[in-house]
Amino acid sequence: MKKREPNYYQIRKCVFWWMIGVFISLIGVVYFKEDLRDWWICSRGKEIVTFEGMESELENKEDCFLCGHSSQSLKERFGTFDGVGVISLNDWYVLEFPWKGFGREDPEDTGDWNLSTTFGNTGEIIYCSKCNSIRGMASIDITLPGDYGLNPTIIQNNLCQECLDRIGKSLQYNKWKNEKKEVVPLCLVDLKTLEIYSLQDWHRGCAIRDYWIEIEPEKEKMRIELFSLPTVDMG
Template sequence: MRETREKKYYRIRAWLFWLLAGGMILLILGAYFKDELYEKWLKSGGMEDITYEGKSRLEDTAECYLCGNSDNSLVGYYRKFDTIGLISLNDWYVLDFRLSCQDENGYERNTEDGTSSTYGNTGEIIYSSESNFHGTMASVEVTLPDDYELKMETLEEHLCQPCLDKVLESLEFRKWKHEKKGAVPLCLVDFKTLEIYSLQDWHRGCLIRDYWVEIEPEGNEITVDAYAIPQ
């Protein structure tokens, strides 16, 4: 016995048919140009400058993590040397660039033989640092967590007002208005002058006293190379 299958037809109003066909084409075009459309939308609002303001809640300014002598900050220790460092602001972890330098008495700080390298995980950042034989070049690489976010309270609690202003000023950056982006919770410090330098993603390098610094951000990873300029 042969089965004959009847073909089915739907009656549909012409305007509805064209509406559906048009919608389909728009969907396909949308999927095809998704990235371009997103980019257009992102830039449609223009750019904006993000700045930070904070009010210090530190009562005893002698305990300031930057200019004071708090036992919880390594800045006080490194201040003896005329070198530079990197600060993870969320947990105030201070990394020293292992450059050859002199301490307050003019003595050359011990530089180990060969290259030296250290690495670690502070819970906030993963870092590794390396320096060459003569201590003329050092490199620090920091990886931030995917969802990093600046913890303003830490800074307000442990910095005096002038230091807080200085650190917050270094966090300024520009972004598209529709873009979801926050400040990178890192900065560079000159241990001798206590000047703070930006590590935001627009900053590619600068001269810090006797050191030339190059910054290379890539996603959540930031590499900072520092070179001692021969006197």
């Protein structure tokens, strides 16, 4: 029986070490993929995205959705309503915090969140608002679509320049230059004074009159909580 001779490849020494080098680099890339991605995102530094150059297309200031007298106007709809709301800017949908005041005497209200929960889908956002009057808090959970961003048509067509500037200012946010990050098309509004507050991811809380607001953004989801600060009677 004839014994088989083993086969050998003959390659140049430099090619061999080059191949070893490539192999180790590939393992490195696979292993440190996330770190390399983070490094690449941060490599060109940060930038500030602003919306202050938006121009109003509204002809008559009286028709402004915020300060005017149209049927969509917050001033007409909420008047001197003593509440806080969230505006979905792409469809001008206004969500009020379902705050009903402290210690409401409701036989069914056991302080359970589930008893006063409202769900909805505006076509732009999905929301769920809850109230717990015994603990003095209310919350709104919002889910934005996966490819969210601002469509400025409604606000440019229906806000006066002054209100558009105020909304534009609230939309400012920071991002890494290489990062794909869009503006959150929402803002917070004091329905009594029509003051606008940011809901971008850098903003985590603020006081609005007798309320304390906490904001927890998480990718396309956001939870906004309202705590009513009881007025202390010093007399």
